[in-house]
Amino acid sequence: MAKITLDNLxxxxxxxxxxxxxFALKELNHVWGDGEAYALLGSSGCGKSTLLNIISGxxxxxxxxxxxxxxxxxxxxxxxxxxxxxFQFPVVYDTMTVRDNLAFPLKNRGAxxxxxxxxxxxxxxxxxxEAELDKRARGLTADAKQKISLGRGMVREDVxxxxxxxPLTVIDPHMKWELRTQLxxxxxxxxxxxxxxxxxxxxALTFADKVVVMYDGRVxxxxxxxxxxxxxxxxxxxxxIGSPGMNVIPASVSGSQAQVHGTAVPLSQNFxxxxxxxxxxxxxxxxxxxxxxxxxxxxxxxxxxGRHKIVRAQLFGKDLNIVAAEGQEIxxxxxxxxxxxxxxxxxxxxxxxxxxAA
Amino acid sequence: MDKTINQKAWxxxxxxxxxxxxxxxxxxxxxxxxxxxxxxxxxxxxxxxxEWFDEMLHSDRMWNALGRQVxxxxxxxxxxIPLGIxxxxxxxxxxxxxxxxxxxxxxxLLIPWNVVGTIWQIFGRVDIGLLGHTLDAxxxxxxxxxxxxxxxxxxxxxxxxxxxxxxxxxxxxxLKSIPDAYYQAAKIDQxxxxxxxxxxxxxxxxxxxxxxxxxxxxDSFMIYTEPFVVTGGGPGNATTLLSIDLVKMALGQFDxxxxxxxxxxxxxxxxxxxxxxxxxxxxxxxxxx
Numbered sequence: 001m002a003k004i005t006l007d008n009l010x011x012x013x014x015x016x017x018x019x020x021x022x023f024a025l026k027e028l029n030h031v032w033g034d035g036e037a038y039a040l041l042g043s044s045g046c047g048k049s050t051l052l053n054i055i056s057g058x059x060x061x062x063x064x065x066x067x068x069x070x071x072x073x074x075x076x077x078x079x080x081x082x083x084x085x086x087f088q089f090p091v092v093y094d095t096m097t098v099r100d101n102l103a104f105p106l107k108n109r110g111a112x113x114x115x116x117x118x119x120x121x122x123x124x125x126x127x128x129x130e131a132e133l134d135k136r137a138r139g140l141t142a143d144a145k146q147k148i149s150l151g152r153g154m155v156r157e158d159v160x161x162x163x164x165x166x167p168l169t170v171i172d173p174h175m176k177w178e179l180r181t182q183l184x185x186x187x188x189x190x191x192x193x194x195x196x197x198x199x200x201x202x203x204a205l206t207f208a209d210k211v212v213v214m215y216d217g218r219v220x221x222x223x224x225x226x227x228x229x230x231x232x233x234x235x236x237x238x239x240x241i242g243s244p245g246m247n248v249i250p251a252s253v254s255g256s257q258a259q260v261h262g263t264a265v266p267l268s269q270n271f272x273x274x275x276x277x278x279x280x281x282x283x284x285x286x287x288x289x290x291x292x293x294x295x296x297x298x299x300x301x302x303x304x305x306g307r308h309k310i311v312r313a314q315l316f317g318k319d320l321n322i323v324a325a326e327g328q329e330i331x332x333x334x335x336x337x338x339x340x341x342x343x344x345x346x347x348x349x350x351x352x353x354x355x356x357a358a
Numbered sequence: 359m360d361k362t363i364n365q366k367a368w369x370x371x372x373x374x375x376x377x378x379x380x381x382x383x384x385x386x387x388x389x390x391x392x393x394x395x396x397x398x399x400x401x402x403x404x405x406x407x408x409e410w411f412d413e414m415l416h417s418d419r420m421w422n423a424l425g426r427q428v429x430x431x432x433x434x435x436x437x438x439i440p441l442g443i444x445x446x447x448x449x450x451x452x453x454x455x456x457x458x459x460x461x462x463x464x465x466x467l468l469i470p471w472n473v474v475g476t477i478w479q480i481f482g483r484v485d486i487g488l489l490g491h492t493l494d495a496x497x498x499x500x501x502x503x504x505x506x507x508x509x510x511x512x513x514x515x516x517x518x519x520x521x522x523x524x525x526x527x528x529x530x531x532x533l534k535s536i537p538d539a540y541y542q543a544a545k546i547d548q549x550x551x552x553x554x555x556x557x558x559x560x561x562x563x564x565x566x567x568x569x570x571x572x573x574x575x576x577d578s579f580m581i582y583t584e585p586f587v588v589t590g591g592g593p594g595n596a597t598t599l600l601s602i603d604l605v606k607m608a609l610g611q612f613d614x615x616x617x618x619x620x621x622x623x624x625x626x627x628x629x630x631x632x633x634x635x636x637x638x639x640x641x642x643x644x645x646x647x
Contacts, residue, residue: 083546
């Protein structure tokens with residue numbers, strides 16, 4: 001268990017990166033608090049796995065340092081770092097039994113046989129495979145194999161951190177839920193530092209205390225699920241988290257008022273005069289359909305998803321999503337929308353702008 | 359479901375039938391025919407029953423040739439399989455050097471067999487061959503035409519030179535198919551180099567290695583051209599392997615009956631060994647799952 005510090009860390013897969021675009025992971029400073037559970041969220045190819053592999057030492061960064069509890073481990077090997085990592089696709093030792101698979105990391109580190117036996121039994125129970133312990137791993141199904149991979153990741157108690165690289169991709173939904181719960185209880189019990197990579201927002205939001213959102217090789221926001229929802233620091237976060245994602249509307253802003261195609265939209269804060277690409281970000285939950293006032297929209301269709309309705313509309317030729325309550329009537333006269341001023345975020349060049357109290 | 363009955367469809371199979379008949383069935387049956395008959399010339403044949411088989415089964419000559427053959431196949435398998443794996447493990451995994459290695463290693467496989475024999479025949483000669491002359495100059499007694507051990511070393515080394523690449527290429531293909539995640543997981547689990555080989559690489563290569571062993575066994579068990587060109591079966595009968603002996607008997611002495619019986623048994627031995635090997639390996643595979 002350790003605090004993990006990333007200091008000026010960056011990585012490029014090219015030998016001589018010439019521009020910032022060559023970096024798969026752009027310069028990053030961050031401290032992963034000891035014993036916290038993080039989710040690393042982002043679309044495919046944004047550098048999540050790169051970051052994970054650098055932390056576990058499978059990859060050495062092009063620049064910067066990694067510290068475990070203030071000890072520099074940048075050049076240390078994977079085994080010296082004492083990290084457990086579980087990969088996206090199951091890795092099992094085919095010719096071994098399930099029991100030997102689980103015991104393997106402990107045996108390699110020279111643990112006591114009695115301890116190994118006890119620990120393997122515990123982990124076997126945890127992943128629900130006690131009955132299959134003496135079967136060979138080869139013939140098992142993909143999700144059984146992935147459970148073994150997870151088990152091997154959890155079998156060592158003294159690891160500095162537990163890293164998961166989209167571990168539940170191949171598991172069926174019911175088991176996903178159960179294993180995620182197991183991981184959470186494991187975290188509560190042992191207090192390992194955990195980093196959980198995923199591109200599934202539900203998974204991220206349910207697993208972690210803090211969610212780290214990455215976009216294009218960069219960490220764009222670190223926060224609690226609520227912070228990510230209410231104040232996305234980057235338009236990508238707004239778009240990526242939430243279902244449907246945040247609406248982004250081009251606008252001009254002066255003081256505490258925005259103009260969208262000549263229509264005034266009130267804001268809750270004073271932003272002064274903003275230059276650059278200015279956009280408003282409003283979550284569909286905070287858009288209201290009205291009959292008389294606001295911005296003109298054309299409704300394309302209404303989707304009833306059970307708990308609420310999603311209205312797909314267009315605003316000046318651009319898509320706009322609105323979440324309406326389940327009981328609300330959508331009438332043809334509702335051709336305008338208003339935004340709740342408290343929940344309108346202002347973005348300049350994709351980054352959130354912090355206004356002053358109006 | 360109703361089947362359409364159309365006997366004319368048989369004509370579609372006819373070309374293949376003819377091809378197989380002329381390329382395999384008829385020649386094979388000719389051999390069977392010879393093996394149960396005797397002749398005193400004039401193209402007159404007499405029924406001999408299983409006499410030739412009986413004679414061959416009690417022939418020291420055949421048992422000795424079989425013994426040499428088994429020894430040859432065992433030696434080259436024992437060298438080529440581990441060596442091929444070793445080479446594959448140490449080859450560059452990708453990039454220019456990997457391609458270069460692959461091309462260089464494929465070269466021996468492309469050389470016609472009698473040319474391989476000739477190369478080694480000349481290479482090993484004490485008077486003009488680079489190898490033979492050098493060894494001789496160093497004071498090491500080496501003469502494959504007179505010394506049994508030297509003759510055996512020559513044909514074994516020649517086969518290893520010719521065919522190890524095949525094993526290496528197959529093993530390399532097996533290694534390349536292992537996803538990176540396995541090696542990464544092994545690092546996380548702190549597996550030793552030996553454990554990585556034993557628990558990841560070897561199981562993943564098992565399929566192609568089985569093919570490699572089977573191919574090398576069958577090929578080496580039937581080998582003729584290369585040792586024949588180098589040693590002609592000598593000195594004495596020291597390197598007279600099964601096929602060399604068979605050719606001597608059939609075409610040298612024109613003993614068609616015994617030679618036919620001999621070749622049928624030869625064929626059955628190869629079939630039997632390959633079948634047993636294949637069955638055992640696939641059963642082991644099944645037991646694993």
